[in-house]
Amino acid sequence: MPDATVKASNYRPINWPCLRQPGRRGKRKRSRPSRMAPMTRHLKRERIVHDLAEKEKHCSACQQDLRPIGEESSERYEYIPAKLTVIEDICKKYACGCTVKTATKPSQPIEKSTAGASLLAQVIVAKTADHLPLHRQEKIFERHGVDISRKTMGGWLAQCADLLKPLYGSMKEVLFQSKVIGTDDTSVKVLDVKLPFARTGRIWPYSGDAAHPVILYDYTATRERTGPEEFLKGYRGYLQADAYGGYDAFFRDPARGLIEVGCWAHARRYFHKALESDQPRMGPALLLIAQLYRVEKQARPLTAEDRLRLRQLQSQPILEKLRNYLLEIQVEVLPKSPEGRAVRYTLKNWTALNRYCEDGDLQIDNNATERAIRGIAVGRNNWVFFGSDEGGKTAAVLRSFVASCQRVGVDPFVWLKDILSRIADHPITRIAELLPHNWVSAQA
Structure with a gap:
């Protein structure tokens, strides 16, 4: 960033990603040819060999038998649907003239329930990770021929949480x-x-x-x-x-x-929202915020101590320029306008937004x-x-x-x-x- 004072009057619209207006698309990059990722190696593999019929291994032109010279290989994914299994626990009983002993079975997550640990885990993951409502899971189990109501699954979730x-x-x-x-x-x-x-x-x-x-x-x-x-x-x-x-x-x-x-990503959203109505004023602010993030990109692989030194050396001067610029345009924007809200939010929370420059373990945003x-x-x-x-x-x-x-x-x-x-x-x-x-x- 040049040392000259940032002024809105010096700003000219630039089609930078950080300044791209909502609804507008930048210059499209030339697309690369699509390439399939290598097949995942940890999956179980099944090898299917396709061979010529015995009569096709003979050449009708020269009347000689064909000899093997190699093979061609290709891979594809196949899907094996999940399935439910019934586990029957058999506890053997023994007795003598004075006592009876019965083998114990492993503890279950929910005693006297028909749900084992793997079924409970599946219901939890489907609901909280894959975002499947219980009524959809109920339909999935129906396709497996098992009747498990959403009310029952809701009870399982509550008991697992406890x-x-x-x-x-x-x-x-x-x-x-x-x-x-x-x-x-x-x-x-x-x-x-x-x-x-x-x-x-x-x-x-x-x-x-x-x-x-x-x-x-x-x-x-x-x-x-x-x-x-x-x-x-x-x-x-x-x-x-x-x-x-x-x-x-x-x-x-x-x-x-x-x-x-504070969180600079949150502050940046205010300026980006106001960009459409006031690019000459909001543009320079966004450019300075973009520079803060470029410093963070350099700081990412560093130790906390080195990251702190880099921020104090490079980020602090940028922050000072940004603050001076916001104070300058504060009197020019309407308080309740999008640009006014952006300036007011940032200046009001300035101390918190600068806090990440005090400790290398802190992040620029949340x-x-x-x-x-x-x-x-x-x-x-x-x-x-x-x-x-x-x-x-x-x-x-x-x-x-x-x-x-x-x-x-x-x-x-x-x-x-x-x-x-x-x-x-x-x-x-x-x-x-x-x-x-x-x-x-x-x-x-």
Whole structure:
């Protein structure tokens, strides 16, 4: 960036990706020829050999037998539908003149239930990872010739969430060890028998840092600050979030020990939204924000100490230019216009937005946590609503384990099947061993 002062009058529209107007497409890149990815090597392989008939192995022209010279190989995927299996546990009984002994069967996740660990894991993953509502799963099971009602599956989900509550508590302890926690929230529809319509509840994701790779979800019936206040009770450290007013009381209270970290992706959206109505003023601001992200691209592979030095050397001057520019145009924009909101939001939250330049472990934005919301948003379009507040709490607990598995590259079905089959017998003092990031280390 040149050292000259940024001025809106010097700006000329540029078709940069960071400035692309909504609805407009940039110059299309030349498409490359499509190439099939190599077939996945860990899958079971079946080799089918296609040979000539014996009479075709003789040449009618020279009257000689054909000799093998090699082979041609090609691969394709075939799908084998999932299937349900009935497992019958037979417990042998023995007796003498004074006693009777019966062999014991392994503990089940839900005693006296017809659902085994693998079936429960499948229902959980289908609902919380693949976003399949229970009524669709009911139809799928019908195609397998098995009658499992959505009410029954709903009961299974609630019982599994209760069974995994100690593990959820252990995961929260790991989360609170994080130097920084990222959080956000999104709305969900909730049925209420007292109302003729669905009301709005909230789902709050809480994401740990790289050293504590867990994601927890919390459900609250409203967006009141009492929800995050209760969840975060006892945590001291950085909290990265948008400028939700409910957090302000936390940050003002020194006894809480919470330090606010802003999100530049959130601030950038304000400027991008205002770009269509005021490109001459919003364009320079977006160019400077783009430069902040270019510095972050260089900083990504560095250690926290080197990342901090790079930010202080390169990002701080850019931030100072941006602040001076926003102060300059603040008097030129209408307060309630899109551009006025962009300028006001950024200047009002300037300290929090600059916080990432104080510590190399902090991130420029909260995108990782916002990605954790995406699963809820996609699911919301499929299952539409929760049946009750209790249903929302159940979904939050189960989604926490699925998202944490996905974060560390663990198949949530494999993890859930294993954990559900042995958590009832696992010592509570060693419950942290079952957390996804610890579990995958033990499997290595």
